[in-house]
Amino acid sequence: MNARLHAFSGALHSALFRIQSAFVNRDTRIDSTTPPSTRNGRKNMAEGEVFIVGAGPGDAELLTLKAHRLLQTADVVLFDWLVSQSVLDSIPRHISKEFVGKRCGKHSMPQAMICQRLVELGLEGKRVVRLKGGDPAIFARTSEETTALHNAGIKFAIVPGITAASGASAYTGIPLTDRRFAQSVKFMTAQFQNPEKQADWAAIASSAKHETTVIYMGLKRLQQLSEKLINEGIDSAMPVAVIENACCPEQQVVTGTIATIYQRVLDAVVAGPALVIIGEVVTARQYVSAELMNESAVK
Numbered sequence: 001m002n003a004r005l006h007a008f009s010g011a012l013h014s015a016l017f018r019i020q021s022a023f024v025n026r027d028t029r030i031d032s033t034t035p036p037s038t039r040n041g042r043k044n045m046a047e048g049e050v051f052i053v054g055a056g057p058g059d060a061e062l063l064t065l066k067a068h069r070l071l072q073t074a075d076v077v078l079f080d081w082l083v084s085q086s087v088l089d090s091i092p093r094h095i096s097k098e099f100v101g102k103r104c105g106k107h108s109m110p111q112a113m114i115c116q117r118l119v120e121l122g123l124e125g126k127r128v129v130r131l132k133g134g135d136p137a138i139f140a141r142t143s144e145e146t147t148a149l150h151n152a153g154i155k156f157a158i159v160p161g162i163t164a165a166s167g168a169s170a171y172t173g174i175p176l177t178d179r180r181f182a183q184s185v186k187f188m189t190a191q192f193q194n195p196e197k198q199a200d201w202a203a204i205a206s207s208a209k210h211e212t213t214v215i216y217m218g219l220k221r222l223q224q225l226s227e228k229l230i231n232e233g234i235d236s237a238m239p240v241a242v243i244e245n246a247c248c249p250e251q252q253v254v255t256g257t258i259a260t261i262y263q264r265v266l267d268a269v270v271a272g273p274a275l276v277i278i279g280e281v282v283t284a285r286q287y288v289s290a291e292l293m294n295e296s297a298v299k
């Protein structure tokens with residue numbers, strides 16, 4: 001009996017401890033992000049909401065209907081450098097817009113501050129659109145933002161967008177999974193959080209005959225990554241395309257092989273943003289009709 005009573009009091013104690021900790025944690029979070037008028041708990045707070053929205057790769061007509069509707073009804077839009085001018089132009093003038101930057105190597109606002117700003121606006125009761133280039137699920141650090149919002153008890157939703165690889169495929173005519181050449185497609189980044197943990201270059205080199213690889217953020221490392229793949233035994237005649245500003249009026253496509261692409265990109269003066277597509281599918285490119293691609297003329 002004593003033992004059971006002891007066990008019960010232990011369980012009660014640990015439950016009380018958990019509840020107390022939750023409040024302590026919540027208070028700490030709110031203290032650092034909340035205006036003084038709302039510091040005494042969530043009851044006093046206005047209900048903000050945050051939509052993490054994919055802006056697509058450039059052409060404003062590639063926004064989803066949902067993204068477009070949210071952009072018309074937001075209080076404030078926080079946007080990245082990748083969001084095109086044509087998308088920004090589709091946001092009504094009275095809606096406040098905050099540039100939060102984040103270009104590789106030129107972060108205008110660190111990720112932690114972006115998370116904090118989202119929480120701040122949410123706690124102020126604002127309807128916020130966090131607008132990201134492409135799709136928020138692809139190389140966009142969305143989970144850091146959703147974690148911050150979740151921890152602060154702010155409602156949020158994610159609205160997908162067209163990722164740069166899909167947009168580039170459509171606007172260049174390079175079919176990513178043409179069945180004659182590729183049974184799968186891999187999206188990878190050349191920007192590694194931990195440089196020690198690089199990609200498995202040997203595996204990429206050996207699968208290139210039947211798998212397309214699309215590399216995001218690969219422009220600055222094009223020379224090294226080409227060399228690594230050649231060292232790992234990729235066919236040096238493997239076709240490669242670099243697509244700059246996909247789906248925008250300034251879209252530029254440079255093609256070559258894994259051995260020649262770096263020099264071709266230098267000659268063409270490619271500044272980015274750009275994708276690198278490696279695989280036989282590059283040779284299956286269909287020349288899409290520029291005049292049918294709406295106002296975003298394709299070169």
Ligand SMILES: C[S@@+](CC[C@H](N)C(=O)[O-])C[C@H]1O[C@@H](n2cnc3c(N)ncnc32)[C@H](O)[C@@H]1O
Binds near residue numbers: 133162248273274
């Ligand atoms: C941080 S990642 C963001 C990817 C984005 N979430 C998406 O789904 O497209 C940024 C990289 O995406 C690629 N990218 C984004 N938009 C692009 C575009 N319009 N044309 C070519 N590459 C693009 C570039 O490789 C760029 O360095």
